[in-house]
Amino acid sequence: MTQHRWDDDQHLLDDLSDALREAALAGTLAEYGKGAYAWRTIDQDLLLASLSFDSSLESVQERRSDRDDARVLVFTAAPLSLELEVMPDRIVGQIVPPGPGEIRVEAADGVTFHVEADDAGFFDLPGMPRGPVRLRCDTPTGRLVTDWVRL
Amino acid sequence: MDNGDYPITSLVDAAAAGDEHAWHEIVDRYAPLLASVIRRFQLTTAETQDVAQTVWLRLIEHLSSLREPRALPMWIITTSRRESLRYLAGRRRTLPYDPLDPSWLATSAEDAEPDAELLRAERHEALLAGLAELPARQRELLLLLVEDPPLSYAQISQRTGVPVGSIGPTRGRALDRLRQTFAVRDHLTGPARVPVVSDGAARLDRGAPRDFDRLRER
Numbered sequence: 001m002t003q004h005r006w007d008d009d010q011h012l013l014d015d016l017s018d019a020l021r022e023a024a025l026a027g028t029l030a031e032y033g034k035g036a037y038a039w040r041t042i043d044q045d046l047l048l049a050s051l052s053f054d055s056s057l058e059s060v061q062e063r064r065s066d067r068d069d070a071r072v073l074v075f076t077a078a079p080l081s082l083e084l085e086v087m088p089d090r091i092v093g094q095i096v097p098p099g100p101g102e103i104r105v106e107a108a109d110g111v112t113f114h115v116e117a118d119d120a121g122f123f124d125l126p127g128m129p130r131g132p133v134r135l136r137c138d139t140p141t142g143r144l145v146t147d148w149v150r151l
Numbered sequence: 152m153d154n155g156d157y158p159i160t161s162l163v164d165a166a167a168a169g170d171e172h173a174w175h176e177i178v179d180r181y182a183p184l185l186a187s188v189i190r191r192f193q194l195t196t197a198e199t200q201d202v203a204q205t206v207w208l209r210l211i212e213h214l215s216s217l218r219e220p221r222a223l224p225m226w227i228i229t230t231s232r233r234e235s236l237r238y239l240a241g242r243r244r245t246l247p248y249d250p251l252d253p254s255w256l257a258t259s260a261e262d263a264e265p266d267a268e269l270l271r272a273e274r275h276e277a278l279l280a281g282l283a284e285l286p287a288r289q290r291e292l293l294l295l296l297v298e299d300p301p302l303s304y305a306q307i308s309q310r311t312g313v314p315v316g317s318i319g320p321t322r323g324r325a326l327d328r329l330r331q332t333f334a335v336r337d338h339l340t341g342p343a344r345v346p347v348v349s350d351g352a353a354r355l356d357r358g359a360p361r362d363f364d365r366l367r368e369r
Contacts, residue, residue: 004339009326016282016329017297019275022190023183025199032200033178033207037171040211048212056237108204132205148208150201150237 039108039148046136047144049075049082054149075135075146082137082144086151091128093135095121101139108132108148159284160220167214177223178207180283180290184224185231187275192235202234220333224280277338284332289325296322 006012041048053074071086081096095101098121104114107129117123117137132148159180165173189202209230217223282290288311295307308315329335 006330006335006339009323012326012329013293013296013322015274016278016293017299019187019278020183020294020297021299022275023186023279025190026182026186029186029189029199029203030178030182032204033182034175036204036207036211037174039208040169042169050213054237056240057233108208131201132208134208145212147212148205150205150234 036108039106041145043143045143047077047080047142049077049080049137049144049146051147051149052076071151073149073151075144077144080137080139080142080144082135082146084135084151091125091151093117093123093125095123095137095139097121099139099141101137104136104138105129106134106136158286159223160218163214163217163223166211174211181224181227181280184276184279184283185227187272187279188228188231189235191272192239194235194238198235198238202231202238205234206231221337224276224283224334228276273338277334278329280334281329281332281338284334285325285328289321289328292318292321293325293329 006015051073053072055070055072069088073084073086075082075084079097083094083096085092093103095103095117099117100119101117101121102114103117103123103125104112105125105128106112108131109129111129115123115125117139121139128151132150134148135146137144137146159177162173162177162180166177185203185206189199194202206227210226213226217226282293285293292307292311292313295302295310302310304315304318307313307318313321
């Protein structure tokens with residue numbers, strides 16, 4: 001059995017102390033977390049669409065060179081998905097499979113607004129609020145809510 | 152050893168079922184881990200707030216998928232790192248290169264962080280995740296023991312109700328318990344888990360992105 005630094009009480013406590021010093025913001029961040037619970041979704045029929053692709057996390061090599069800097073996000077929930085393309089001046093989106101629906105944007109600061117998707121499932125969003133947002137999507141075939149993201 | 156009675160699992164179940172106190176407890180236990188991960192990216196205050204809020208908000212909706220004991224800290228580490236990286240990636244694209252700019256230093260620190268720094272961060276993450284697993288009284292005692300400036304045993308005794316003569320042995324038991332947590336044991340026995348953040352990080356789940364070009368034709 002090899003000795004580890006943490007076998008010694010004082011070393012273990014010293015390292016814990018270092019770790020906690022680097023976590024000095026914990027109290028503040030915990031306050032944000034407690035406030036966030038009010039946003040819990042309790043609607044059982046609502047599909048949670050997880051962020052399954054985000055082009056802003058692609059490495060430089062992976063990024064397709066023929067594209068500009070628009071950010072592409074995909075939220076997936078069988079049988080319904082949402083695709084977003086974030087450009088500097090606007091955000092466009094697509095309901096998949098294509099079809100009409102209502103899109104509601106919710107921001108963590110309480111701002112909400114909605115837009116209608118056309119019959120092909122396409123929608124166009126004006127400027128977004130700062131901070132985390134999520135999208136709710138109501139269609140004749142189902143309803144979903146996306147993960148929270150910063151756009 | 153009370154491995155069968157893993158407290159985080161029942162907290163996660165309760166919070167997912169609507170128990171707000173359980174959620175607050177999760178937040179208090181894991182906020183140090185979250186703070187420590189985000190800190191490494193040297194974000195501004197507003198950015199730090201956005202990342203933390205996004206992680207908490209998303210966690211609430213994902214609680215029901217995190218029933219395995221090790222899943223919660225890993226989820227927090229991965230999600231907060233990814234969300235922090237997005238700020239760095241954004242800066243890299245919009246700023247001209249300046250080797251003296253701190254945001255560039257932060258970017259390269261994450262891309263090619265020296266092994267020693269990465270290992271140090273992993274050590275800290277393991278200890279903070281382990282601390283989150285401890286029963287409240289043991290966690291509280293360890294937090295008091297590392298206060299800066301240090302508290303006397305008499306002061307610690309006053310705050311915890313533990314007699315001065317018992318603080319030494321209680322401290323020993325709390326540290327033993329910390330060594331036995333999932334997080335610390337995994338850290339000591341597992342292979343070095345150097346996180347690879349640039350390798351396919353964009354593909355968060357499975358499956359390739361669809362063809363987005365039809366969006367742009369509109």
